[in-house]
Amino acid sequence: MTISYRTARAESLAAALLLLAPMALVAASVPATAQTPPSGSLGAADPAAPLALTPAERAAILAAVRQDKAKPDSKMPPDAPVSVGVQLPPSTALRILPDAALAQAPAAKTVQYTLIGNQVVLVDPTNMRVVDIIRQ
Numbered sequence: 001m002t003i004s005y006r007t008a009r010a011e012s013l014a015a016a017l018l019l020l021a022p023m024a025l026v027a028a029s030v031p032a033t034a035q036t037p038p039s040g041s042l043g044a045a046d047p048a049a050p051l052a053l054t055p056a057e058r059a060a061i062l063a064a065v066r067q068d069k070a071k072p073d074s075k076m077p078p079d080a081p082v083s084v085g086v087q088l089p090p091s092t093a094l095r096i097l098p099d100a101a102l103a104q105a106p107a108a109k110t111v112q113y114t115l116i117g118n119q120v121v122l123v124d125p126t127n128m129r130v131v132d133i134i135r136q
Contacts, residue, residue: 051122051131053105058134060104061097065113065120066136068098078117088114088121088128 053061065071072093082088094112102109111122111131122132 051108051111053107053132057105057107058132061101061108061113061122062120062134062136064098064101064104065115067100068095070095072114074114074116074121076114076116080116082116082119082121082130082133084130084132086130088123088130090128092123092128094123094125 072095074092076082076088076092092114094114096112097105097108108122110124112125114121114123118136120134120136121130122134123129124131
């Protein structure tokens with residue numbers, strides 16, 4: 001009985017495929033998940049989700065913004081209706097939160113703020129969505 005080179009090679013290829021087939025089935029059954037940025041960034045969360053700040057962090061932000069000399073000019077009417085999840089116009093002037101606020105509220109390091117009426121409006125600058133409102 002003679003076995004040709006082609007037959008032996010085909011048999012070894014078939015054996016290798018039989019060994020790899022179960023692994024391919026397992027890999028195909030696992031859903032693909034995208035790499036997400038760390039949870040501290042807003043981009044990983046629902047863009048309409050509010051920023052989870054404690055009352056102490058909100059008070060620290062409010063106090064630091066009140067002391068900030070360079071206030072943003074929002075160019076929005078003081079009575080403009082604004083709520084969490086609303087997208088502000090791209091022309092809205094935003095400012096980085098003062099260092100004193102970020103020291104007390106590190107969760108807010110990815111947001112900026114603007115003033116609308118007597119409200120400190122925290123905004124995700126990547127999509128201009130309101131993530132929190134602190135009333136003065």
